Amino acid sequence: MPTDATPLIGYVVKMYPRFSETFIVTEILAREARGERLEIFALRPSDDTRFHAELARVQAPVRAIPVPRRLSSAWDGLRRAQADPGLRAAIGRHLPELLTAEPDDAVQAVEVAAQVVARGVTHLHAHFASTATTVARLASLLTGIPYSFTAHAKDIFHSSVDPLDLERKLADAAFAVTVSDFNLRHLERRFPSAGRVVRVYNGIDLPRFPFVARGRREGPLRLLAVGRLVEKKGFSLLIDAVARLRSEGVDATVDIVGDGELAEPLRRRAAGSAAVRFLGPLPQDEVAVRLRHADVFVAPCLVGADGNADGLPTVLLEAMASGIPCVSTAVTGIPEIVEDGRTGVLCAPGDLESLTEGLRRISRADYPVAAVARRARRLIEQRFDAHAQAESLAALTAGPAAIDAGEAA
Incomplete structure (x- = not known):
């Protein structure tokens, strides 16, 4: 004391x-x-x-x-x-x-x-x-x-x-x-x-984000994204990637948690699609619950026109700790934690095709969710x-x- x-x-x-x-x-x-x-x-x-x-x-x-x-x-x-x-x-x-x-x-x-x-x-x-x-x-x-x-x-x-x-x-x-x-x-x-x-x-406070092993997925691919609705978070790209997946026959949905200056433009981009839900800002405890129930966490970060970029999103650390497989992009410090194929899927920032392909990979039945998730949790325990x-x-x-x-x- x-x-x-x-x-x-x-x-x-x-x-x-x-x-x-x-x-x-x-x-x-x-x-x-x-x-x-x-x-x-x-x-x-x-x-x-x-x-x-x-x-x-x-x-x-x-x-x-x-x-x-x-x-x-x-x-x-x-x-x-x-x-x-x-x-x-x-x-x-x-x-x-x-x-x-x-x-x-x-x-x-x-x-x-x-x-x-x-x-x-x-x-x-x-x-x-x-x-x-x-x-x-x-x-x-x-x-x-x-x-x-x-x-x-x-x-x-x-x-x-x-x-x-x-x-x-x-x-x-x-x-x-x-x-x-x-x-x-x-x-x-x-x-x-x-x-x-x-x-x-x-x-992060590790006990608040316990590891939950994922079973075999059934039903639609439930994506989750969390962050301020600003350019550098890349959510416009995510909305387009979900639309592409669905046009290819992949039953994917995405919940976007957060608020910000791009709220209305993003809602217009989603064009009222039932596959995209905007949940507004949620407290950390509720985000932790969402992480436990989603199939994939997506952080499609990019570098904004003004040079602004994410450092290392805290919610990405929380997701990796929780056992949810993660898809993100090679922006600033993110490749230090998301190693493609080992601790998650890493895509090219600002690249719609790369993001869509990353989501395709992680949606396939043969993607090694359990092994990737456990490696991600160990890395968070060791470094964060x-x-x-x-x-x-x-x-x-x-x-x-x-x-x-x-x-x-």
């Missing part, structure tokens, strides 16, 4: 809780389970109306950092920070840096700095190399408290990413984490400071246990914390 003497880690996130970011909740729970003390600093209020049941298990308090909507409220925040002599001096020293940031980021960084000093936070960790890391880095400059961050996908691949900004964040961080070897190689090729990046896969990932993050965090303590002494 943590005590008041246990180091206190501040998690900086843009929005908390967020329905699509189950991996952050899983990570927080795993770190708490090993006895770490955490507090969450949320920069925006949640706009989700549904929440996962696992949120109730999180012990860390959530500190909502207000976004200043009036000059007077921003001024009040600066006045509170000025009451601390150390922060007052730091704001003066780093004023040029603060002035180069977006106003909301700068004001929120000052507020985070004031709160972490008051609460005795010893380390800051941000998720995504964008807004949350901007604020964590500025708060670190003002307080001397080390920071780290996890880089995922959009925050490093999207066309809007500023290379100079990301290099600065990498250079100033105590360490940085990314979620696949593909991401690590990408960062190492582009950024001189990427030598301090470590690959730590996102983990959330508790093992928490140990890795704790060890990385202890390094800069120990150095700082020695310097302070």
Whole structure:
């Protein structure tokens, strides 16, 4: 059990809780389970109306950092920070840096700095190399408290990413984490400071996704896909692939779980087909039930026109853990877990014929579902246990914390 003497880690996130970011909740729970003390600093209020049941298990308090909507409220925040002599001096020293940031980021960084000093936070960790890391880095400059961050996908691949900004964040961080070897190689090729990046896969809570052996399939081929309804998920391609299979006489259906900006275009693409059902967003427990009852999980990921791509979809890990055979595509880190013919079926991204053929293969009676599913489960157990990932993050965090303590002494 943590005590008041246990180091206190501040998690900086843009929005908390967020329905699509189950991996952050899983990570927080795993770190708490090993006895770490955490507090969450949320920069925006949640706009989700549904929440996962696992949120109730999180012990860390959530500190909502207000976004200043009036000059007077921003001024009040600066006045509170000025009451601390150390922060007052730091704001003066780093004023040029603060002035180069977006106003909301700068004001929120000052507020985070004031709160972490008051609460005795010893380390800051941000998720995504964008807004949350901007604020964590500025708060670190003002307080001397080390920071780290996890880089995922959009925050490093999207066309809007500023290379100079990301290099600065990498250079100033105590360490940085990314979620696949593909991401690590990408960062190492582009950024001189990427030598301090470590690959730590996102983990899952394995007991929540028990392995269920599949019997011989009878009836239609029941496909399941889960994710935000956005371009990079490739769901338009999946709808077309199901239509092709059905035109060839394969009785295939697909349930698509999720919501997003492409909801209406995707519904129009399905043209009211009874073979395609849109179930909307579902909590993680309900997704786990769907995984147990479907025949095949499909993650037809692709690289969007804006360069955006998935890192390594958490729901794909959950599916592989659950014993459902998986079909996915060779995007970013996915080939690190879906090895064609061994742990699943791997298709070419954005290629309708390749996806359709992959679904054909897995639908055949002679496809070795049992052997592939067991190999997939073993791989998830070996590489993606959330508790093992928490140990890795704790060890990385202890390094800069120990150095700082020695310097302070």
